[in-house]
């Protein structure tokens with residue numbers, strides 16, 4: 485009898501396959517490593533303001549530009565990956581497209597790194613016209629590299645948004661249903677089709693506002709590039725400021741709305757309760773969609789040539805913008821967790837802490853968006869305080885929360901993680917307190933050398949950054965360790 489050849493199963497090449505998990509892991513690890521480095525850059529800037537280290541002035545402003553641009557891009561990348569993962573099954577999203585977006589983000593970040601660290605570009609992350617062109621301390625090519633870098637990041641995000649919108653239309657037959665509006669207006673619904681769940685509603689809102697915001701970004705960047713090529717190409721400074729802040733405000737805000745989508749997806753898994761779409765939730769997201777687009781005017785209160793109607797629009801929608809997240813998402817999250825016997829782990833602690841950061845930062849933002857307060861707080865460190873509260877103390881914490889959930893949280897929280905959380909949250913609180921007090925004392929933002937009492941408060945802040953980074957190191961190592969374990973036992977992962 486002839487012996488049968490023994491068939492050896494082909495080795496499974498899991499590590500390099502473009503699966504949803506692998507692409508999301510790449511996005512998260514890249515953004516966390518770079519955020520950590522840019523956090524250290526932030527600490528160096530605080531140490532310089534405390535006169536503990538003495539950077540050359542132009543180096544300080546290049547680092548400031550790198551930190552601002554890089555952080556916004558990287559937190560967007562991490563949270564975009566988080567929300568993508570939360571909805572990829574429902575919307576049948578393709579990992580390949582996310583990878584293209586990721587590659588464009590990386591290209592953009594490399595260009596920004598080269599522009600600032602090698603070229604010395606230092607016009608601030610808002611690259612406000614005509615700063616990139618007049619009295620520069622850097623060569624012209626650095627301006628070009630920076631503008632192209634921001635363009636690449638914007639293109640990456642716009643591909644992400646368009647992919648989500650296409651998938652929403654494919655799955656729900658229209659954007660209104662993607663926004664869950666059939667829960668409010670039943671006539672919009674289709675027989676037999678369920679209402680979009682909350683994470684899909686968030687993804688649709690981000691997709692629409694992100695597509696519009698990145699389009700505005702492309703318009704201003706292309707205009708600046710045209711001016712770069714031919715300095716006779718005219719740019720109206722007021723128009724440029726409106727378009728630039730329209731773009732910047734939308735992108736920075738969407739970080740938190742991307743995060744809200746992931747909260748809808750993951751907080752219920754800790755609380756053991758469902759978060760369902762209803763008419764109020766759908767309406768609140770339509771409100772956010774409109775207010776995020778119209779509130780940017782609060783960046784132009786000091787521009788007396790801005791048409792008054794736009795100033796009123798900016799102030800009123802800045803107030804209205806706070807209502808949907810506060811009333812629906814934050815209050816909804818509190819109700820979801822209340823008496824649920826929630827399981828506390830790194831993910832749930834940070835989701836909750838992030839909600840606090842979001843609420844506090846939002847309140848501080850509302851104060852600054854009120855014109856009488858803005859007279860006093862405009863361009864002081866109060867501004868930096870409020871956006872770090874909801875970006876560092878909100879969106880970034882949500883990003884780590886998602887990563888921790890993604891890595892798997894089967895076993896109890898480790899002692900290291902617990903210590904890391906205390907240090908991280910304590911460090912962030914002290915770090916933010918220093919910005920707030922400086923702002924109230926009238927210390928201006930974006931100054932390498934500050935008037936008193938800036939330097940002494942910067943010294944406290946420098947120590948707080950060291951505590952914050954120590955905590956971040958422990959938390960990220962704990963997440964990384966669990967991610968490695970769950971790669972060995974994939975069924976453990978979420």
Ligand code: HEM
Pocket residue numbers: 522523524525526527529530548549551552553555556559608609610868872875876880928929930931949952
């Ligand atoms: C360890 C964490 C962080 C530290 C130590 C830090 C520190 C700083 C410092 C010292 C400044 C300059 C403030 C001034 O004098 O005007 C700054 C500005 C800024 N940071 Fe952070 N930051 C951190 C995290 C973040 C995060 C997570 C984000 C965004 C998601 C962010 C976005 C920005 C932006 C947009 C600016 C303004 C840049 C500009 O004025 O052009 N930062 N940060």
Ligand SMILES: [Cu+2]
Pocket residue numbers: 733779780782783
């Ligand atoms: Cu704004």
